[in-house]
């Protein structure tokens with residue numbers, strides 16, 4: 001889509017580069033987001049984490065009570081894990097930041113007397129900015145020159161209809177903000193039509209929107225995934241609290257040393273907390289974003305990747321997303337269906353003179369070829385909007401002044417009362433009343449054209465008196481229908497296979513278009529998409545939200561939908577429990593892009609659409625959509641592995657630990673050992689974001705499911721505990737272990753089972769057939785080996801570990817093998833039962 005920029009010739013000189021740099025230093029960058037903290041501060045902020053604080057308190061208490069070893073070990077562990085976590089997350093953040101820079105908003109400004117494209121972030125007060133239809137207003141500014149310049153200020157005023165803004169006539173008071181006054185435009189609005197030259201008054205936080213909102217990019221409602229992680233966190237927190245209170249109570253009852261019991265409780269809490277979760281999430285997401293960038297998909301909002309994996313319905317508009325948007329004008333017909341050069345000339349006059357965002361239809365008319373419009377002059381226009389679906393221009397030549405209206409046939413015919421019927425000898429049109437018979441004839445002509453796949457616009461006009469100068473939408477009445485222009489808009493090469501791939505992956509595609517039903521049906525036919533039901537904008541309008549929610553399920557084609565209706569369809573689908581994506585490129589798609597779980601736009605889309613979208617396709621190949629979905633499911637899969645580990649094996653271990661305090665005469669493990677155990681376990685899991693995900697897990701939409709996590713926890717967790725108790729028995733009765741042997745034995749066993757079970761849990765299928773990432777294998781085996789040799793190293797004394805008899809290792813090996821086997825068997829049973837009870841729903 002071309003923007004007509006520069007229609008307003010530069011008059012004001014812009015700033016010089018050096019002046020702009022000086023002002024940038026003084027006013028700061030033009031962003032609403034609070035500026036990122038320095039690296040050092042970001043690092044220090046980690047120590048504000050409650051878990052870290054608890055550990056530091058434990059460290060301080062140990063030190064104060066003379067237990068220097070414990071204090072030192074805790075301190076080292078805290079530091080190591082904070083550093084590890086920080087480095088990974090920081091790198092992930094940097095990578096994501098760099099990617100989103102690629103789609104940062106650019107603006108045209110005058111600098112050093114010439115036109116330049118600069119990032120909107122670098123705008124400073126005093127800059128002269130050139131605006132045209134489709135642009136976002138990048139800062140608060142005074143209008144210097146304007147030509148049919150209409151802006152939508154809905155974000156600021158809630159007013160949905162565009163308002164016209166003229167050049168300011170009086171000097172503007174920089175400190176007074178009034179969005180109602182003419183002569184000014186405000187950050188966060190967008191240009192609907194026309195063009196203007198404006199001078200920046202205020203940037204960043206000083207703007208009207210900056211004062212009311214901390215963040216212009218309205219924080220989208222939390223995604224299903226975010227809600228899921230939050231609920232998961234709460235579940236774990238409750239369990240932790242219960243378990244810790246229980247152990248402290250038991251220890252108090254048995255009159256055990258208070259300090260040690262407290263430290264033990266702390267260690268348990270630390271062991272239970274899935275502290276790696278934020279790191280695992282951000283690293284998987286940023287890796288996903290990088291992989292998608294390689295396929296030319298830029299992710300602006302990282303969490304959208306997960307939504308993409310969970311998405312089961314994709315709504316999309318038609319032109320430019322499913323079709324090439326390289327539209328050709330094929331026919332220009334009078335109302336009787338005969339070829340007419342006059343219709344083409346009128347359409348051309350309208351397209352050439354309208355200053356809104358050029359639609360591909362206008363481009364096609366202008367590209368059609370030689371039309372002589374010399375001698376015509378534009379006087380005014382009524383810009384296009386998606387409610388009227390018409391655009392009018394007021395033009396004149398030496399003999400006449402005409403309001404030429406072009407738009408969707410239904411919407412133009414409605415305001416016509418007459419129809420052209422041939423021409424007189426002098427070439428002027430004869431007109432006749434548009435009676436029922438003639439209307440009927442027009443409708444059947446239109447149906448015939450639509451059936452053949454033609455998109456059609458109607459062209460009409462009205463003669464105006466010589467003093468008529470100010471046209472408004474109210475003047476679009478009693479028009480004379482001149483005829484129709486018909487276009488072909490072939491579907492994208494990549495669209496058909498892409499839609500098939502989406503369907504095969506469990507994503508239903510629905511078309512939500514502003515275009516006519518018959519034309520949309522034709523495109524569906526060409527794309528191999530069977531239409532299962534249709535709703536038109538008028539029908540949607542007549543339904544309340546409940547009716548719409550019931551109605552959208554079987555419908556996959558929504559025609560003649562305006563922007564609000566598009567959004568209502570989307571919200572109705574969301575209300576049915578679907579995770580809904582929306583793909584579109586126009587101003588009319590922006591609200592839906594914002595309301596969707598994943599908004600997807602394309603490089604060629606308008607700024608407003610790109611701003612509202614969470615993801616941008618840099619290449620017009622729809623195949624990458626499917627890649628993105630798979631990427632989303634992969635990140636989800638790896639995060640889920642961590643969660644399943646945390647809730648089953650890890651939780652089982654901590655549970656046995658608490659239970660053991662009931663019958664052991666001493667603590668089951670020293671607090672220090674519990675902490676070390678947990679730290680080593682965490683280390684073994686750090687490569688999880690790299691892990692491969694089974695194809696079976698990539699085949700369906702994946703979404704957060706608390707019931708699944710709870711059931712999985714309740715099934716696998718107890719097996720871990722069962723084996724822990726078996727270990728206790730073997731240690732105490734078979735090996736007749738003392739306190740230190742018991743600690744050591746259990747330290748090694750619990751770490752081995754807890755770490756190695758990842759190879760079972762990471763796949764729903766046979767672990768031998770699903771290949772883990774080599775690094776995950778290395779860390780897991782390495783950590784288990786380390787745990788086994790720790791008791792023989794010089795560190796052993798410090799950690800309270802003692803060498804174990806060789807029989808222990810024989811028994812340990814057998815127990816670990818039996819444990820893994822049992823978990824595998826129970827896992828298979830669990831998934832068989834789960835899938836029987838929760839069959840994948842058809843979309």
Ligand SMILES: Nc1ncnc2c1ncn2[C@@H]1O[C@H](COP(=O)(O)OP(=O)(O)OP(=O)(O)O)[C@@H](O)[C@H]1O
Pocket residue numbers: 317318319320358359361362384389390391406407408409456457512513514515516561586588
């Ligand atoms: N420049 C224009 N001049 C006249 N009429 C227009 C123009 N642009 C759009 N229309 C009319 O408005 C209707 C809706 O616009 P548009 O096709 O852009 O909506 P959409 O929802 O984005 O549809 P699509 O799925 O085709 O992208 C068009 O079908 C056409 O009839």
Ligand SMILES: [Mg+2]
Pocket residue numbers: 317318319320585586
């Ligand atoms: Mg469109």
